[in-house]
Amino acid sequence: MKKSALLALPTLTLGALALAAGPATAADSWSFQAQLAPVNNSTAAGTAMVDVTGDQATITVNVAGAPALLQGMPYGHAQHIHTGSQGVCAPPTADANGDGVVDSMEGKPFAGGIAVSLTTAGDVSPASGAVADRYPTGDAYNYQRTVTLDPATLQALQSGNAVINVHGADPAALSPAATSAVNPMNPALPLATDVPIACGQFVSSQMAMPEGPADTGVTTPAENADLNAVAGVGVLGLLAAGAAALGLRRRATQRS
The missing domain is CATH 1.10.287 (Helix Hairpins)
Incomplete structure (x- = not known):
């Protein structure tokens, strides 16, 4: 040889x-979900999901019962993931100025600041927190978008310290003091656009898996x-x- x-x-x-x-x-993956409950005497409610693989997060939000119009135009409902504080929805007692609603600034010690702006296109940073023309509109909507998630936000989700707020109250339902006030993040808009109408705390979600292996071409154990x-x-x-x-x-x- x-x-x-x-x-x-x-x-x-x-x-x-x-x-x-x-x-x-x-790549590592996680799932989180939140039940959106009405706040500030609204009728809005829904669900939110965050599915993370690596640093990519697919965020799904389903809302119903929101105001459809603002000044005769489709109402863009700002929605954000908040982190960095107690990780809970603000209670009615957080209304510090007595105008009958808990706006985003009053709720910040509870929900935290904006970590992700759930816009329909473009930037998702806190800088887009009040960009009215890049949020879902109407009284009911289904939103889904995949964004890059920073490590701090993922850590907040994993530790149960992340909240989602959907904003955009009906001005007709607000007190005179609240009706005459402006959005603290965008003074060109009325305060109603800043007022949360639905809120939920994210918790870890275990997805139910179908019985038996799926025919995916990937070998089973x-x-x-x-x-x-x-x-x-x-x-x-x-x-x-x-x-x-x-x-x-x-x-x-x-x-x-």
Whole structure:
């Protein structure tokens, strides 16, 4: 047997060992959900989901019972994930100025500041917190968008310290003091656009998995076990062949 062939067998053996190793681990993933309950005497309610894989978060918000119009135009409802405080929805007692509503500034010690602006397009930073033309409109809507999630927001979600607020109250339902006030984040808008109408705290969500393996082309654990067994037999055979080749090589060396 040629020396090059003898050297190739141990290399093949190492390659077989590498093939027998398990596949690379997929990116970490988490799911969080929130039940949106009415606040500030509104009728709005709904649900929110955040599904995270790596640093990508798919955020889904379903809302019903929100005001449809503002000054005769489709009402854009600002919505944000808040972090950095107590991680709870602000209670009615947070109404510090007595105007009958808890606006975003009064609620900040409870819900925290804006971490993600759930806009329909473009920037999702706190700077877009009150950009009225980039939020869902109407009395009921279904929103979904995938954004890059920063580590601090993910940590807040994991620790149960993240809240979602949907904003946009009916001005006709507010007190005269609240009706005459302006949005603290955008003075060109009335305070009604800042007032939360639905709020929910995010909690970890365990998704129900269907029984039995899905036909996805990905091997199940049982199939992997069979493949590993076959690979193991192949590896043992190659190891034996490698050992025999090394023995032949030693004998050839001794004769020479």
